[in-house]
Amino acid sequence: MSLVDxxxxxxxxxxxxxxxxxxELTEKAFDRIEALEPKVDAFLALNKDRATQQAKxxxxxxxxxxxxxxxxxxxxxxNIVTEGLETTASSRILExxxxxxNATVVxxxxxxxxxxxxxxxxxxxxxxxxxxxxxxxxxKNPWNLETVPGGSSGGSAAAVAAGEVPFTLGSDTGGSIRQxxxxxxxxxxxxxxxxxxxxxxxxxxxxxxxxxxxTRTVKDNALLLNxxxxxDDKDSTSANVEVPDFxxxxxxxxxxxxxxxxxxxxxxxxxxxxxxxxHDALKVLEERGAICEEISLPHSKYALATYYLLASSEAxxxxxxxxxxxxxxxxxxxxxxxxxxxxxxxEGFGDEVKRRIMLGTYALSSGYYDAYYKKAQKVRTLIKxxxxxxxxxxxxxxxxxxxxxxxKIGEIIDDPLTMYANDILTIPVNLAxxxxxxxxxxxxxxxxxxxxxxxxxxxxxxxxxxxxVFEQATDFHKKTPQTWEGAAQ
Amino acid sequence: MxxxxxxxxxxVAHLARLAITDEEAEHFADQLEAITNAMExxxxxxxxxxxxxxxxxxxxxxxxxxxxxxxxxxxLVLKNVKEHEGGQVKVPTILE
Numbered sequence: 001m002s003l004v005d006x007x008x009x010x011x012x013x014x015x016x017x018x019x020x021x022x023x024e025l026t027e028k029a030f031d032r033i034e035a036l037e038p039k040v041d042a043f044l045a046l047n048k049d050r051a052t053q054q055a056k057x058x059x060x061x062x063x064x065x066x067x068x069x070x071x072x073x074x075x076x077x078x079n080i081v082t083e084g085l086e087t088t089a090s091s092r093i094l095e096x097x098x099x100x101x102n103a104t105v106v107x108x109x110x111x112x113x114x115x116x117x118x119x120x121x122x123x124x125x126x127x128x129x130x131x132x133x134x135x136x137x138x139x140k141n142p143w144n145l146e147t148v149p150g151g152s153s154g155g156s157a158a159a160v161a162a163g164e165v166p167f168t169l170g171s172d173t174g175g176s177i178r179q180x181x182x183x184x185x186x187x188x189x190x191x192x193x194x195x196x197x198x199x200x201x202x203x204x205x206x207x208x209x210x211x212x213x214x215t216r217t218v219k220d221n222a223l224l225l226n227x228x229x230x231x232d233d234k235d236s237t238s239a240n241v242e243v244p245d246f247x248x249x250x251x252x253x254x255x256x257x258x259x260x261x262x263x264x265x266x267x268x269x270x271x272x273x274x275x276x277x278x279h280d281a282l283k284v285l286e287e288r289g290a291i292c293e294e295i296s297l298p299h300s301k302y303a304l305a306t307y308y309l310l311a312s313s314e315a316x317x318x319x320x321x322x323x324x325x326x327x328x329x330x331x332x333x334x335x336x337x338x339x340x341x342x343x344x345x346x347e348g349f350g351d352e353v354k355r356r357i358m359l360g361t362y363a364l365s366s367g368y369y370d371a372y373y374k375k376a377q378k379v380r381t382l383i384k385x386x387x388x389x390x391x392x393x394x395x396x397x398x399x400x401x402x403x404x405x406x407x408k409i410g411e412i413i414d415d416p417l418t419m420y421a422n423d424i425l426t427i428p429v430n431l432a433x434x435x436x437x438x439x440x441x442x443x444x445x446x447x448x449x450x451x452x453x454x455x456x457x458x459x460x461x462x463x464x465x466x467x468x469v470f471e472q473a474t475d476f477h478k479k480t481p482q483t484w485e486g487a488a489q
Numbered sequence: 490m491x492x493x494x495x496x497x498x499x500x501v502a503h504l505a506r507l508a509i510t511d512e513e514a515e516h517f518a519d520q521l522e523a524i525t526n527a528m529e530x531x532x533x534x535x536x537x538x539x540x541x542x543x544x545x546x547x548x549x550x551x552x553x554x555x556x557x558x559x560x561x562x563x564x565l566v567l568k569n570v571k572e573h574e575g576g577q578v579k580v581p582t583i584l585e
Contacts, residue, residue, distance in 0.1 A: 100565045194546050207544055236551040237544070305528040316505060323506075325578060327569035337583045342508035354507055358498065359521060361505040375531050377541030382534065384542055416520055417527055433545030457546075 003028050004163030004484070008068055008220045011166070015071060016063060022071035026055035026115055029073040033117065033164045039145055039483055041137045042159040044078050045086040046118040055115055068223050068247075070113035074167040077156050078119040079126055079202040080211065082106050085116070089202045090134035091124045093322045093329045093348030103200020104235065105169060105211050105228045112227040117165055120155030124350045125319065126176055126204045128152050129422040132413050133352045140409070141183060142481040143447050147406040150180030150422075156214045157184035162483045167224055168214045173205050174307050175401075175426025177212045178438035182401035182450025185440045185479065187221045187467070188214045190426075192458045193433035194239030196225075197232030203318040205311035206237070208430045217477060218439065218468040222246035225460065241458055249461035250468040255289035257466065258394045264300035265399030265425055274400040277442030277449045282398065284473050285466065295394065297386040302379050303428040304420060308356075309363050309376035310431075315353075316360030322348065355416065380431050387432040391456045396466055400425055401438040401450030425452060435460045439467045440476035448476075493522035 003011065003025055014020045030048055037043060051073070058071050076082060079089040081099035083106075088094040102110070109116060123133035131139040131154030139154045141147040142162040149158040153170030157180035160168055170177040172190035181188025189212045196211045203209060213224035226247060231240040261282065266275050282292050324330040324344030331347055334340035349357070363372035390397055402422060412418045429436045434457055441451035451470065455463035471477055498514045498521065509517070563576055572579035 097569055100561065100568055233553065237546070237548070239546055239548075299534075302531055302534065305530050308524065309528055309531075320506070324571075325580060326566075330571045334581050337581055338506075339508075340581045341506045342503075345506055346508040349507070354502075354509075355517065355520060355524075357505045357507065358501050358517060359524060362497075362501045362521070362525070365501065365504065372525075372528065374541055375536060376528075377543060378536035378539040379531050379534060380542040381539050382536070384545060417523055431545075 003166070004032060005480070006166070007217050008072060008166070008223055011072055012068060022058045022115070023052070023055045025071065026051055026073055026117070029117055029165055036162050036164055036483055039140065040142055040158050040162045040164065041139050042120055042155040042162065042164060043075065044088065044090070044119045044121055044136060044155070047085050047116050051115050051117050058113060058115070061113070067112055069227055072114055072167060073117045073165050074109060074114045074169070075118055075120045075156065075159050075165045076106065076116055076169050077153050077171055078122055079171055080105060080169060081200040081202065082116065082119065085119060087119060088136070089125050090122045090136055091348065091350070091353070092135040093345070095329055097328055101200070104197035104232045106200065108228050114167070114227070120153070120159055120168060122155055123152035124353050125202065125315070126152040126171055126173055127315070127352050127356055129175070129179060129419055130409070130413065131155065132409065133350055135350060138409060141406045141447070142483040143185060144406070144482070146408055147447065148183065148409050150183035150406060152176040153188070153214065154180045157181050157186055157188060160184070160186045160214050160216055161481055163480070166216060167220065169211055169228070170214050171201055171209055171211050172430065173208045173311060174430050175423040177214060178401050178426050178436060178450065178452060179422060181214055181438040182448065183406040185448030185476070185481065186214055186216055187218055187437065187439050187477070188212065189221050189225060189437045189460070190429065190435060191225060191229065191460055192239070192435045194237055195435070195458065195460070196228050197230070197235040197238045199232055199234035205314035206318060207314060208311060218464055218471045219247060219250060221437070222250065222464045239458070244461055246460055246464050249465050251465060252469060252472065254285065254466055254469050257290040257396070259285060259290050259292045260295035260390050260394035260397045261292055262295050262297040262300065262397060262399055264297055269421065269424070270400060270403040271444065273442065273444035274403060274449050278398065278400050278451060281441045281451050281470060284470060288469055288473065295390055295397070297390060297428065299379065299382045299386050300428055303383055303431055304424055306376045306379045306383060306431060307427040308359065308420060309372050310380065312356040312360035313363045313373050314360070316357045316364060319353070319357055324348070352416070383428055384432045387434055395462055397454040399452050401452040402426070405444045405447035405449055429454055433457065435463055437463050437467050439471060441470070441474070442476065493518045493525060
């Protein structure tokens with residue numbers, strides 16, 4: 001029995017026809033994780049005992065009471081708190097932290113009957129584009145184990161790509177779902193800001209952070225977004241809007257759909273292969289009735305600087321809560337309280353986190369606030385307006401997810417600015433708050449490339465519809481990486 | 490653009506409650522200078538009459554009824570505290 005190449009619908013069919021059980025499915029997921037982890041290193045804590053017990057009990061639930069994701073295994077990014085399951089955000093400062101409640105999305109996974117198998121590696125506090133900033137391990141890209149899986153949700157994307165688990169949750173502040181999804185050849189959705197509750201998501205930059213699903217197919221992605229969306233009293237920024245059935249939006253019809261193709265997303269620095277793959281994808285969509293036109297998002301080049309100022313400022317404030325007092329790592333050497341704070345934080349945080357905390361502290365400090373922080377907030381308004389203007393005429397905006405495919409581990413880790421440039425095509429979306437998906441659309445030297453489809457506020461339905469049409473017309477999502485073979489099925 | 494000095498980095502690190510060595514401060518000074526220089530790009534734009542965006546959705550204050558609800562159990566809250574005694578968190582001496 002194989003679970004790794006099956007969709008949610010196929011797995012449910014196998015359960016219904018008694019070809020397998022939820023208990024067996026869960027066991028197989030752990031077998032595969034254990035077989036592949038020495039190579040991929042995607043998981044941190046595993047939830048084996050509880051998941052095994054839960055799965056057995058779930059096999060007794062009548063079919064009539066089960067939804068489309070009932071009994072299916074899922075992995076959760078390690079910045080989403082899980083009651084009784086170690087949650088570290090891949091930071092030393094949270095080593096051994098055992099949450100006493102579940103994030104709202106984790107409660108929703110439970111309601112949907114999903115089985116949480118474990119926590120997934122990431123860049124520390126979601127700061128990074130390669131997973132090299134994890135305190136615990138470096139996740140490898142299943143397509144080429146010498147390359148990075150992307151970040152910060154690198155573990156979440158790699159686990160799906162390797163077939164360790166068919167569903168994961170990630171979080172996206174500047175591209176942290178879409179960039180690793182592109183690098184690992186899987187489907188990753190950053191929903192509209194406010195669509196999914198952030199309660200229980202360890203905050204990096206609160207005005208940008210959003211949780212979203214990573215899967216192998218568009219349909220499964222839509223099903224998982226159905227399960228986690230919705231207003232939450234515990235998150236005052238969660239939007240009180242109706243949640244449509246995203247899976248029902250996959251009608252296969254994009255006749256007359258207007259696609260804007262921003263010329264800035266094909267500028268210097270974007271690789272030829274990525275450009276070509278997107279142009280080929282646009283042809284596929286045109287053949288199915290869509291109308292493509294070149295547009296301009298004139299403030300795109302300012303997005304990177306705007307993002308790093310705003311995100312770092314918010315991070316410097318958010319991460320001030322890690323002081324060693326109530327939870328997490330505590331220094332051994334401190335003569336007084338000030339030393340206690342300073343040593344705890346210096347020993348507990350990695351370099352990239354310190355860099356961003358310092359950048360943010362600097363941008364917010366007296367004398368620099370107007371020049372940096374407030375200036376960036378104003379430019380954010382202009383970037384948002386670019387999208388507002390474009391969406392008056394177009395239904396979606398399409399471009400590459402990343403300028404290049406995955407790079408080698410260690411290649412750019414010492415060069416923060418080059419690393420930041422990875423997110424140049426994903427960051428504007430977070431600043432505007434609109435939804436966007438990355439789906440596989442090609443390869444360069446055996447490494448996947450991603451197609452980014454950006455939608456209007458709260459119009460994930462159209463994004464999914466377009467993504468699904470492309471997926472049905474191509475077979476990129478059926479290709480599997482080198483880690484696929486040779487492990488327990 | 491202004492040069493980021495080692496002294497400035499030490500000052501910022503102190504504000505952020507991070508202990509750093511002289512050597513680290515020099516390393517971070519170079520990197521932060523490169524990063525802040527790249528941020529100068531924003532000065533190309535005239536934003537005189539642009540309103541700042543703090544939040545992308547049109548939202549007003551979110552209020553709830555002023556009604557008390559039970560908090561978390563104290564023993565549970567103390568679960569992740571490294572040192573505690575009599576239901577209280579232990580910290581280093583702050584007053585001599």
